[in-house]
Amino acid sequence: MKELAGRLTALDPDAGAAVQVIAYFDRLAESRAGLEALVRGAAVLAGVPARLVDADRRVRVRVEADGTRRDSDLPPDAAWPSAALAPGGVPALWLERAAEPSVVDAVILERAAGAVRLVLDRTRGRAPVDDPALVETLLDATAPEPARLHAARRLGLDPAAPARAVAAADGLPRIVPEPLGAELPAGRLGLGPAVPVLDLPRSWAAARTALRFTAEGTAQDPGQRVVYADELGGTALLADLVVPGAEPPPDVVALESAAAATPWLLVTLHAVASTASLRAAAVEINVHHSTLQDRLVHAEHVLGWPVRTPQGRFRLQLALTMRHLARS
Amino acid sequence: MTLVPPPFDPELAGALELIKEVISPGMTLEDIEQIRQGPGIQMLAELDLTLDGFFKAEDRVVPGPQGAPDISLLICRPTVPSAAGPRPVVYHVHGGGMVLGTNRVGVDVALAWAKELDAVVVSVEYRLAPEDPYPAQIEDVYAGLVWTAEHAGELGVDPERIVLAGASAGGGLCAALALLTRDRQGPRPIGQVLMCPMLDDRNDTPSSRQMAGLGVWDRTANETGWTALLGDRRGGPDVPAYAAPARAEDLTGLPPAFLDVGSAETFRDEVVAYASRIWQAGGIAELHVWPGGFHGFDGFAPQAALSQRTRAAHLDWLRRLLDA
Numbered sequence: 001m002k003e004l005a006g007r008l009t010a011l012d013p014d015a016g017a018a019v020q021v022i023a024y025f026d027r028l029a030e031s032r033a034g035l036e037a038l039v040r041g042a043a044v045l046a047g048v049p050a051r052l053v054d055a056d057r058r059v060r061v062r063v064e065a066d067g068t069r070r071d072s073d074l075p076p077d078a079a080w081p082s083a084a085l086a087p088g089g090v091p092a093l094w095l096e097r098a099a100e101p102s103v104v105d106a107v108i109l110e111r112a113a114g115a116v117r118l119v120l121d122r123t124r125g126r127a128p129v130d131d132p133a134l135v136e137t138l139l140d141a142t143a144p145e146p147a148r149l150h151a152a153r154r155l156g157l158d159p160a161a162p163a164r165a166v167a168a169a170d171g172l173p174r175i176v177p178e179p180l181g182a183e184l185p186a187g188r189l190g191l192g193p194a195v196p197v198l199d200l201p202r203s204w205a206a207a208r209t210a211l212r213f214t215a216e217g218t219a220q221d222p223g224q225r226v227v228y229a230d231e232l233g234g235t236a237l238l239a240d241l242v243v244p245g246a247e248p249p250p251d252v253v254a255l256e257s258a259a260a261a262t263p264w265l266l267v268t269l270h271a272v273a274s275t276a277s278l279r280a281a282a283v284e285i286n287v288h289h290s291t292l293q294d295r296l297v298h299a300e301h302v303l304g305w306p307v308r309t310p311q312g313r314f315r316l317q318l319a320l321t322m323r324h325l326a327r328s
Numbered sequence: 329m330t331l332v333p334p335p336f337d338p339e340l341a342g343a344l345e346l347i348k349e350v351i352s353p354g355m356t357l358e359d360i361e362q363i364r365q366g367p368g369i370q371m372l373a374e375l376d377l378t379l380d381g382f383f384k385a386e387d388r389v390v391p392g393p394q395g396a397p398d399i400s401l402l403i404c405r406p407t408v409p410s411a412a413g414p415r416p417v418v419y420h421v422h423g424g425g426m427v428l429g430t431n432r433v434g435v436d437v438a439l440a441w442a443k444e445l446d447a448v449v450v451s452v453e454y455r456l457a458p459e460d461p462y463p464a465q466i467e468d469v470y471a472g473l474v475w476t477a478e479h480a481g482e483l484g485v486d487p488e489r490i491v492l493a494g495a496s497a498g499g500g501l502c503a504a505l506a507l508l509t510r511d512r513q514g515p516r517p518i519g520q521v522l523m524c525p526m527l528d529d530r531n532d533t534p535s536s537r538q539m540a541g542l543g544v545w546d547r548t549a550n551e552t553g554w555t556a557l558l559g560d561r562r563g564g565p566d567v568p569a570y571a572a573p574a575r576a577e578d579l580t581g582l583p584p585a586f587l588d589v590g591s592a593e594t595f596r597d598e599v600v601a602y603a604s605r606i607w608q609a610g611g612i613a614e615l616h617v618w619p620g621g622f623h624g625f626d627g628f629a630p631q632a633a634l635s636q637r638t639r640a641a642h643l644d645w646l647r648r649l650l651d652a
Contacts, residue, residue: 020345020346023345023346024342024343024345024346025342026345027338027341027342027344027345028338028339028341028342030341031335031336031337031338031341031342032338033338033339033342034338036633037338037339037342037632037633040339040631040632040633041339041342043631044631066631067630067631067632067633067635067636068636
């Protein structure tokens with residue numbers, strides 16, 4: 001196969017080989033070849049190792065030019081010619097070639113990626129973020145049970161295995177299988193509890209609540225970027241009390257106006273509220289212990305309540321938490 | 329009965345797509361000359377017979393059968409002296425439907441084994457049909473085997489450890505050679521590797537009908553090959569076993585055989601039947617039927633997963649045979 005492909009390339013470096021490549025992958029797709037066969041096809045036709053990495057579906061295949069499978073944990077080189085599985089997606093298929101890719105390389109990548117995508121959709125289900133309509137069906141408690149089970153299968157979820165709903169700041173609902181394996185998307189995320197797929201509407205409600213407790217994790221918005229609903233406990237009750245966009249509670253107003261005047265205030269207070277001791281808080285924000293003491297004296301003055309007593313610290317934690325809940 | 333063929337293995341179907349421009353399944357007598365001049369032979373000229381210097385290759389002209397021209401043996405010996413005494417021999421017979429090929433065809437497979445097994449490869453040239461019909465081929469192949477056994481000392485090989493090996497027509501000739509050397513009390517090979525062997529001139533099995541027009545060697549090509557070899561006698565009542573081993577009535581006393589064949593090829597049923605008859609005769613045989621394999625797939629698509637398994641099975645069997 002390699003010899004023959006090589007010969008055809010020699011006869012007509014571009015057009016002839018490109019036609020052969022297209023015919024080869026079409027035939028593989030038609031006869032329902034598996035992922036390894038497709039990656040092997042790319043490797044053999046290109047004469048260099050080829051690899052497929054789909055983080056969402058936890059698929060990793062690497063085949064050398066002689067057809068032997070030899071997976072690698074090393075990350076692909078960004079300079080290698082690559083293709084995404086879908087237009088605009090992240091690279092998922094690579095040819096391990098240091099030189100400039102040829103026209104034939106481009107055809108190999110394009111054809112192989114298309115065929116790989118079909119196999120993945122068929123055998124592993126669509127990627128979790130792939131089809132918002134299916135995810136919506138699965139999260140809709142009013143949708144009929146068979147429709148929700150069908151959507152689960154189409155999304156590649158095992159109806160018997162638990163999954164979590166994920167609420168993200170970008171508004172796009174997601175579902176991830178449990179245990180978590182794939183990387184979670186970036187940005188603020190609330191994770192619902194792991195439940196049987198038919199209970200996902202419940203997980204989704206909890207995930208949206210959890211999302212309200214998240215923060216960007218920046219200086220202006222310190223706090224946890226990812227919050228698990230399971231870990232909120234009684235704090236979750238606050239979510240019903242603080243209505244987003246309404247007039248915030250007085251302690252939150254005090255916090256906001258103090259923060260507006262003092263850039264370090266929120267980071268400092270978050271460190272105090274979320275660490276076990278003032279010493280740990282000082283280390284956390286990388287200031288001297290005495291500097292922290294000075295800052296807290298100032299903070300207590302502008303806020304109007306102590307933050308170093310147990311009661312004051314609890315009031316501070318509540319205020320910081322309600323601040324997140326109050327955002328619209 | 330249904331004529332629906334078993335599907336090709338997906339990777340092999342893809343490989344067929346690549347080679348279909350060069351090889352079509354239905355060869356006729358008129359096509360032979362053109363195929364002999366075609367790109368297949370040209371590619372063989374570029375074969376590295378030394379495997380990067382591991383072997384020393386020489387062409388040796390040795391006496392042919394009585395009253396017939398000399399024959400040429402391609403002899404490939406490891407360049408390093410043997411540490412363990414005389415080496416085993418892979419006596420290789422090339423394929424090509426009895427009408428095509430040289431002693432270079434398919435020898436890379438035997439060389440790859442020999443490198444792993446520290447063996448010598450002797451690949452025999454034989455006269456082709458239709459110019460030279462039966463029994464020119466089997467007699468040439470027999471003469472080469474006799475010469476090899478008689479010159480074992482000179483070649484540094486062990487005449488008690490000769491393995492016959494061939495694919496397609498070469499496999500058929502190896503099977504015939506095992507019968508012939510048994511009956512003539514000639515050299516005694518210790519094994520025979522019959523890869524998708526061409527065994528039965530009758531060409532009328534269900535697999536030969538199912539696969540008509542498909543793959544690389546179909547019923548039409550098979551009829552062409554056998555007719556070139558046997559003329560009017562093909563398929564008739566008096567075809568000797570040394571021409572078509574499937575005709576042999578006595579399969580006792582043969583060396584252990586390794587047979588393999590694709591499920592999606594003309595020869596499937598005749599190879600399965602031949603293996604069964606070896607067992608029925610109390611013999612030793614290992615049979616593999618590779619699902620979705622077309623004729624000679626592991627040579628055309630060596631990278632395919634099925635080809636890798638096939639080649640591993642060949643080597644595994646040879647190791648067991650030679651280590652025993």
